[in-house]
Structure formats: structure tokens, C-alpha cells
Amino acid sequence: GAGVSQSPSNKVTEKGKDVELRCDPISGHTALYWYRQRLGQGLEFLIYFQGNSAPDKSGLPSDRFSAERTGESVSTLTIQRTQQEDSAVYLCASRTRETQYFGPGTRLLVL
Amino acid sequence: AQSVTQPDIHITVSEGASLELRCNYSYGATPYLFWYVQSPGQGLQLLLKYFSGDTLVQGIKGFEAEFKRSQSSFNLRKPSVHWSDAAEYFCAALGDATNKLIFGTGTLLAVQP
Numbered sequence: 001g002a003g004v005s006q007s008p009s010n011k012v013t014e015k016g017k018d019v020e021l022r023c024d025p026i027s028g029h030t031a032l033y034w035y036r037q038r039l040g041q042g043l044e045f046l047i048y049f050q051g052n053s054a055p056d057k058s059g060l061p062s063d064r065f066s067a068e069r070t071g072e073s074v075s076t077l078t079i080q081r082t083q084q085e086d087s088a089v090y091l092c093a094s095r096t097r098e099t100q101y102f103g104p105g106t107r108l109l110v111l
Numbered sequence: 112a113q114s115v116t117q118p119d120i121h122i123t124v125s126e127g128a129s130l131e132l133r134c135n136y137s138y139g140a141t142p143y144l145f146w147y148v149q150s151p152g153q154g155l156q157l158l159l160k161y162f163s164g165d166t167l168v169q170g171i172k173g174f175e176a177e178f179k180r181s182q183s184s185f186n187l188r189k190p191s192v193h194w195s196d197a198a199e200y201f202c203a204a205l206g207d208a209t210n211k212l213i214f215g216t217g218t219l220l221a222v223q224p
Contacts, residue, residue, distance in 0.1 A: 004154075006154075031210065033211075033212075041216060041217075042201065042214040042215055042216040042217050043155075043201070043203075043212075043214040045211050045212070048210060048211065050210065056210070056211075059211075091154060091155065093155075095210075098143050098160075098162065098205055099145070099157065099160060100145075100157075100212055101157065102147070102154040102155040102156070103154050104153060104154040105153075105154050
């Protein structure tokens with residue numbers, strides 16, 4: 001079946017602009033995660049959605065970052081007033097039981 | 112604090128040689144453990160996982176990992192490396208009181224011909 005998909009694959013934006021990243025999880029996966037991966041570093045947890053529960057936003061680095069999820073489907077991660085330090089790969093994962101399956105990521109470059 | 116450590120940032124092996132990538136975890140109880148591989152420009156692909164039971168787990172692409180409670184380790188091994196194995200490898204752990212994966216910083220594997 002289809003895996004986790006993310007769009008766009010790459011995004012170049014100017015400092016100060018807003019960007020929106022999309023994640024389509026695997027059908028039937030109730031849990032969805034967003035991670036950030038800076039160059040040469042590991043994955044940094046951002047936010048976690050589980051069903052209709054309130055999301056765990058404990059990893060969001062600032063109030064410029066927000067995410068939404070419609071039911072158990074698509075999620076969008078929004079970064080407002082982007083800064084150069086936001087440049088990274090943003091990975092989405094959906095989970096069945098204990099295992100997370102990752103999308104290919106969105107490479108964001110803030111100039 | 113819960114943590115996952117991958118002590119080797121970068122490893123180079125010759126094609127056909129054996130490989131062992133180290134991973135240590137620090138958790139109050141035995142977490143669920145995972146190895147993921149990330150090829151250049153790609154997302155993370157699950158290689159294998161350990162939840163309980165047999166401490167030697169087999170994964171895809173000929174990889175295996177051994178859980179050693181006494182050493183808090185979950186090292187990844189492959190008996191004969193192929194050039195296509197060049198990638199970055201991440202160890203991760205999931206604690207029983209959280210739904211968050213904690214990742215190590217990754218080990219970048221280079222394969223020499």
C-alpha cells in the first residue's frame with residue numbers, strides 16, 4: 001500500500017515568509033508525528049497527533065510553528081515568519097502500534 | 112533523562128567487510144528499540160525493531176541487531192557490506208510512558224570499493 005507522502009519535496013523561501021508543509025499519513029494510522037532534521041543532526045521531535053486527543057506540542061521550538069490535523073488524515077505544519085535557522089528537512093511519520101513509518105521529507109531552505 | 116547514544120559519527124568500511132554500528136540507550140525500563148536507515152535525499156526506512164523476546168532480531172537487507180540488557184546496547188550488524196549500504200543509520204527508542212521516539216544523532220556509513 002501507499003506509504004507516507006509529503007509535499008512539497010523541496011521549498012525555497014525568503015526570510016520572513018510563511019510556509020506550509022503537508023503530510024499524508026498511511027491510511028488507518030491514527031498517530032502522526034512531525035520531526036525536524038537539521039544538517040548533520042539527528043531527528044528533533046516537533047509535534048504528535050493521536051486521534052481526537054489534544055496534540056502534544058512540546059517539541060515546537062517557537063510560537064512561529066504550528067500544526068493541524070484533520071481527523072485521522074492530512075496534517076499541515078506551518079512556519080510563520082521563517083528564519084534562516086528554520087532551514088532543515090521536515091519529516092512526517094505515521095504510526096501503527098509501536099512502529100513509525102516515515103515520509104520522504106520536505107527540504108526547506110530559507111534564504 | 113531518556114537518551115539514545117550513537118558513539119560513532121562516521122564509519123568507513125570496505126565492501127564485503129563486516130559492519131557493526133553501536134547504539135546505547137538510557138531509559139528507566141527496557142524501551143522498544145529501532146534501527147532506521149536514511150539514504151541521501153530519502154526519508155527514514157525501518158530496518159528492524161526489538162520489543163521483547165529473542166534478543167537477536169533480523170531485519171531487512173541482511174541486517175541484524177542484538178539487544179544486550181546488561182550493556183544497554185542494541186548494536187546493528189551486517190556480515191558483508193554492499194556499496195548500496197552507504198547511508199546514515201539512526202538508532203531510536205520508544206519508552207513505555209511516552210509515544211515519542213528518541214533518536215540518536217546517527218552514524219554515517221561510507222563503503223569503499
